[in-house]
Amino acid sequence: MKKIIILIAIALASLSAYYLMSPKEAMVKRPRPIPNVVVAKAAIMPIRDEVQALGTGKAFESIIVTSKVTDIITQINFKDGDLVEKGALLVQLRNDEHKAKLAVTEIKLVENLRELDRIRSLVTSKTIAELERDRLQSLIDTTRAEVSQAKAALNDRVIKAPFAGKLGLRQVSVGSLVTPGEQISTLDDVSKIKLDFSVPERFIQELQPGKLVEARAVAYPDRIFKGVVTSIDSRVNPATRAVIVRAVMPNDDYSLFPGMLMKVKLIKESREALLLPEAAIIPIQSKHFVYIVNEDNKVVQQQVTLGTRTRGWVEITQGLEVGQQVIIRGILKVRPDDEVKVQQAENFKFVQVEGMETSA
Known part of the structure; x- marks a missing residue:
């Protein structure tokens, strides 16, 4: 027991001597390293407001070939x-x-x-x-x-x-x-395909003939078939609260068959807007913020208002100007007023963003 007490006393004496000999060196804090962040400049990009649905292809004209006698x-x-x-x-x-x-x-x-x-x-x-x-x-x-x-x-x-x-x-x-009515064969005019699909009734005000439609078929996953809305049904289905929309698309190479299930995008509106990756958005309660880097390479927290969004992208309607540098990676390493080292995002280029949906 005496030996333990003696050892503790020696250790305490050594520490006291160290701090007495170099008080300044012991109290100096190491400087915080300047963090690296990846930024992208806010820019105007073409976007489209779309409604996605499932549709069924039908022949433009179709009959069962039969005899009258x-x-x-x-x-x-x-x-x-x-x-x-x-x-x-x-x-x-x-x-x-x-x-x-x-x-x-x-x-x-x-x-x-x-x-x-x-x-x-x-x-x-x-x-x-x-x-x-x-x-x-x-x-x-x-x-x-x-x-x-x-x-x-x-x-x-x-x-x-x-x-x-x-x-x-x-x-x-x-x-x-x-005999009359007996099927001999079928005859389908498939040079054009009628595509019927359901759209929720809340979009009825935005539906009208002439709207563009893009569709994909399981048989052709890498191909987009384009068409135009020609008519809207006069009734809303009370069970689904949806209305049937009909589009017609060319089928010159006869790739599409009647009865095919197709994934449809109805383009409600095509416009330009300021877009950012969703990773740049910082939600705090009901508000949204972004970190921008000013001319002094310091972080500034700025509140923004969001518009429509899609997977990976969000529209900024207020709070941000074109050309401002927004942090898209490294947000968790910085705080407002921190000095940072800026790195431009690699392979980050603004392209047409599709599939935008109305933000809740």
Whole structure:
């Protein structure tokens, strides 16, 4: 125990002697190193206010190819997936009987017209009563109607493309008996695609034809398809509180298919604004601040007002001027009035920022 007390006394004596010998050196504080920060100059950038949604692609025109009558197929003039022009013959049904009926009625019409020409002079000379001429005229009118009916029945056995488009899979074969409503194939005009998507009702005031739309499909993740809003539905869905918006986009290379799910961006507004990376924003309660570096390389805390924002970017509506140097990295190492070493952000360049959403 005595040895421990002696050792403690010796240690205390040594410390006292050290401080007595060099009091100034012991009390001097080491200077705080000047921190390095990364800054970027505030600049005006083009931005877009957008609404994101999911949409379904539809053919610009679409029908199920079917027959109006019941009959047997004698000829098929297309293959699966063919591109056809308007008026192209797709399917021929059996029509021999109707050709014969048309020929008979046409012959009857010619005979009746010849007979009418023959008796006109007799009626003029009153050799034949006018009643006979009137009866023959009625017979001619009836025969003409029969000719039109026979032609219509004949045309019903010819199935043509009502518009240019792309055919689907063939569902019948030569010799099949088809009935009205039975699907022979499908025909879609996919040179343009109609894209329907839902937009929340709070954006209705900003919706109007002519707004630009950009869409992506899962099948083409690196490709953007552009279109234009053509119409807005007249009703809001009471269950979803959304309205259906329809856009039309060109599909000249037939890449898009009807029924595709697409991620849609409706561009409400395109404008220019002052933007900063979100990392530069310092939230304090309900207010927002940034650290700027002045001409003396000192940190100044400045309050700003935020506008719209997106992932990684935020719009500054008040409190910041173009060209001011804003700290974007190293914020936690500094305080207002600290002197700093400035380093410009590498690979930091202002580009068009997309996908801006209204700030809450």
